[in-house]
Amino acid sequence: QKEVEQDPGPLSVPEGAIVSLNCTYSNSAFQYFMWYRQYSRKGPELLMYTYSSGNKEDGRFTAQVDKSSKYISLFIRDSQPSDSATYLCAMSARNQGGKLIFGQGTELSVKP
Amino acid sequence: DAMVIQNPRYQVTQFGKPVTLSCSQTLNHNVMYWYQQKSSQAPKLLFHYYDKDFNNEADTPDNFQSRRPNTSFCFLDIRSPGLGDAAMYLCATSRDPNGDTQYFGPGTRLTVL
Numbered sequence A: 001q002k003e004v005e006q007d008p009g010p011l012s013v014p015e016g017a018i019v020s021l022n023c024t025y026s027n028s029a030f031q032y033f034m035w036y037r038q039y040s041r042k043g044p045e046l047l048m049y050t051y052s053s054g055n056k057e058d059g060r061f062t063a064q065v066d067k068s069s070k071y072i073s074l075f076i077r078d079s080q081p082s083d084s085a086t087y088l089c090a091m092s093a094r095n096q097g098g099k100l101i102f103g104q105g106t107e108l109s110v111k112p
Numbered sequence B: 001d002a003m004v005i006q007n008p009r010y011q012v013t014q015f016g017k018p019v020t021l022s023c024s025q026t027l028n029h030n031v032m033y034w035y036q037q038k039s040s041q042a043p044k045l046l047f048h049y050y051d052k053d054f055n056n057e058a059d060t061p062d063n064f065q066s067r068r069p070n071t072s073f074c075f076l077d078i079r080s081p082g083l084g085d086a087a088m089y090l091c092a093t094s095r096d097p098n099g100d101t102q103y104f105g106p107g108t109r110l111t112v113l
Helices: none
Strands: A004-006 A011-014 A019-025 A030-038 A045-051 A054-058 A061-066 A071-076 A085-093 A106-111 B004-007 B010-013 B019-025 B031-037 B044-050 B053-056 B064-067 B073-078 B087-094 B108-112
Touching: A004 A085, A011 A019, A019 A085, A019 A106, A030 A061, A045 A054, A045 A061, A045 A071, A071 A085, B004 B087, B010 B019, B019 B031, B019 B087, B019 B108, B031 B073, B044 B064, B073 B087
Parallel strands: A011 A106, B010 B108
Antiparallel strands: A004 A019, A019 A071, A030 A045, A030 A085, A054 A061, A061 A071, A085 A106, B004 B019, B019 B073, B031 B044, B031 B087, B044 B053, B064 B073, B087 B108
16 A cells, blocks of 8 residues: 555546545654645646645645545645646655655646 | 756666766755656655765665765766666755755656667
């Protein structure tokens, strides 16, 4: 079993839709949770960072962490064609040298 | 703008011919990481430097080595590239190694012929 599981998609939605992206994990030591966006042939770009459980909102993006269920989510409201990319969840534990464990990534396509 | 820079963006090498990838940062971060990302897969950590301290992941092949001559620069050396080493190589930095945000460079796409 992988430490982090993420549905690879692809996920195709119409412009303006609400998108829900999810990851589950098995390591209860994870405390730091991130969502990265990666456009084709580019490096990952940090979207959201959350420490421990809770919600965080930034513009059209909301990140949720439920440590009791070992489940994290990213919601994108009013999705735009420019949101078309691969979304990677990533997480790390304390005292592990900052090693990020990534999900496989979900490929999102927002159609105009 | 403060950033993470990788050179070259695309590198083509021959089977078995050594290659060096470069990363530099203007963020003055203490930690630098190298990740390998194969097509449609998650990035996988190869090693990282915390200041001058080198930390190798247990499953990183011996074929991969790294150097960090100063705070700003870090190099990835692949001594004898095989076809299986074709991938995107990502450099990232952070201020400290405990949960701090990691900022990634644009990556170097390595092709092995």
